Amino acid sequence: MRDWQIKRRERTRQLIELGGLVVKARLVDLTDDDRAMLYGAFLWMADKLRSDDGAHAAALWRKRGARAFESDAAAAAPRDAERR
Template sequence: MALTSLAERQARLEQQRARLQREEAKIREDARKARTRSLIEAGGLVDKAGLGELDANTLYGALLEVASRRSDPDQVARWQAEGGRAFDREAKARAAAKEPLILTLVGAQPALVTARLRGLGFRWSKVLQHWEGLAVYSEAKAAADELGGTLQRMAPPADASDAAKSGAMAASARPASSGASVDAAE
């Protein structure tokens, strides 16, 4: 009896060791993936800053100079502010190029097509049975032509500041009615 319980305890300990080894391997793998992702993001930022075409020595020298200045809190604050402004400008430029669109396709679409449409900025409307969203017209038009669909603009393309002004003016010009259409009274 004592041998059986000893053998059982040894088997349980082996299982626990194996489980701990699997968990440690998973932690190491997750850390490796996080580091790889961080390196890829850093490389993307180097390319985005226009430094990707520099030769390795020049780029490394520039990065060493930046590294030597990172102990200066004022310099780091300036870098953060400039980076934030650059990201904001890029986001505004991307948003300004997009407009509300409706894409109608016949039949159900395969996963690759739906992933592409979502990447363009569309989402599926279950109620209206079409794709809608904010997207760049030329990219959406190319996809619609390729997929045999029809693309509609929801509003004429306008400058973002003009759209905000006209939206505010339209809101202030609306009567506080009970929901009746203004066109019906005319």
């Protein structure tokens, strides 16, 4: 496989995973799939991260996201055990 093909597949996977996070956070439903609103929210986040308070906001968001991932994994564990 050529180098450009590998890079393209990696980028495609990254975009799919990032889109999955938007769906997982239920932002598509909450915004009624309003892409201008979603983009505006992302721009607001970017501005916040660039601000003097950016490191603090990043730490809070990272902690909250990690807790949500852990909670999702814990909730899925019993379902996975039942399937076996």
